Amino acid sequence: MTRGFVTIATGAERYFDIARNLLWSYRQFASEKYPFTIICDRENEYTAEFDDVILLKEAHGNYLDKLQLYKYLPYDETIFIDSDSLAYGDLDEWWDIFKDAADFSLFGYAWTDLKSGRGWFVPDGTGEFKDRISFIPDFNGGTYYMRRSERCRKVFDLANYFAENFSQYSFNGFTTPADEPCLALAMAVEQCMPLDIKEKGxxxxxxxxxxxxxxxxxxxxxxxxxxxxxxxxxxxxxxxxxxxxxxxxxxxxxxxxxxxxxxxxxxxxxxxxxxxxxxxxxxxxxxxxxxxxxxxxxxxxxxx
Structure with missing residues (x-):
């Protein structure tokens, strides 16, 4: 069983710079120091500091790169962190937090009142998937936990489908596709619950x-x-x-x-x-x- 962290950097040099800052902060406080991979569109002085480098076959420089994460998972269990983040503690503690989580999970909240109007999509606007919805995920997409499995793959397949057919479904707060609403609906369909954890999150x-x-x-x-x-x-x-x-x-x-x-x-x-x-x-x-x-x-x- 392999475990590790991953981030994404494409485009301007500053994105690689902040990705390295994230790496530095992780290593500064990590107890076990798991491998850390960068997924990117080119190699440079910043990527050289990561444990592994994975080159995107086609970099978009937007949310679409995050929706391709499953194709590039470097470990059996992977925690993705947005590059514009900094660690302020031991992120290796997260493996215990996510040990009983769904194959795709994250820090967030699940609204079980489908009429609440909260969360990233509107249940009545989910078309053929409506009968499979029992909660509405609400979260910030700064981190994703992914276990290499068929269920996780289905979440990403659905998220990409929703991105391609965004106008056919009803989302809250988004007029154009993004990783958060698309993954939220996919999580609900596949019954992948977010973790309602604030401390250490x-x-x-x-x-x-x-x-x-x-x-x-x-x-x-x-x-x-x-x-x-x-x-x-x-x-x-x-x-x-x-x-x-x-x-x-x-x-x-x-x-x-x-x-x-x-x-x-x-x-x-x-x-x-x-x-x-x-x-x-x-x-x-x-x-x-x-x-x-x-x-x-x-x-x-x-x-x-």
Whole structure:
């Protein structure tokens, strides 16, 4: 029985850079250090640091690459992690969490009230699959657990079918195909339940006010919106946009210092413990905000 982790990077060099950051964070805190594979469209200095490299036969640079994961599974049990993530704990603990999970699973929630309007699809809009729906998965697609099996293959076959025929079914929050709604419907049809686990799981794109972070400890404590809840997580899924902002860059600078054993002394204290480096990096946020605003305006004009 082989086990390991996998991520995907295609296109611009920055995607390979953040994938390597994920790898570094995993190895920094992993107890067993399972092999870590990168699936990509080319080899370079970043991919050289991974245990294995798998080249995509046809890279799309979007959700379609994730829907091809089953074809490229390198291990009997594989945990996929989006490259725009950082580990804040021992991810090897996840093997115990997923040991009794379905052949395809993830961190999320299953809505059993089919009239709730929650989750990634509308049961009444699932056509010929309606009678096979007993729950609606709700999750962030930052991580996927996959066991090499016929059932897992069926989940991916269905997800690709839904992506190709997206307009024939009813999805919540998505007007165009994406991996999350397509996999959610496929999970429901194949009765693959998500795991409702917060502690040691992941948080998606946290606001600075909602989370206490220090990758050097490591610490990632999510306070929750309006401090309604609180729990420790082992992974932060930043989202592509937030990897361009100061908070992510600051955490990566600290990770580098940790790897180089430079977390002691006056320089580290000034720049990192007292967050001087973070405040300096916030200047770069201005450019990221402006680029995002321009892109939104362009999309609005195209859709007008």
């Amino acid at each position: 992941l948080v998606f794109a946290p606001e600075k006010k909602d989370i206490e972070l220090d990758i050097c400890k490591p610490l990632a404590f999510y306070h929750g919106k309006n401090c309604e809840e609180g729990y420790l997580v082992n992974l932060i899924h930043w989202s592509n946009y937030r990897t361009k902002l100061a908070l992510y860059k600051f955490e990566v600078r600290k990770l580098t210092a940790l790897r180089e054993r430079k977390t002691e002394g006056i320089i580290y204290s000034l720049f990192y413990k007292y967050k001087i480096k973070y405040y300096m990096l916030t200047i770069l946020n201005i450019n990221a905000y402006m680029v995002r605003a321009v892109n939104k305006i362009r999309r609005s004009i195209r859709n007008f």
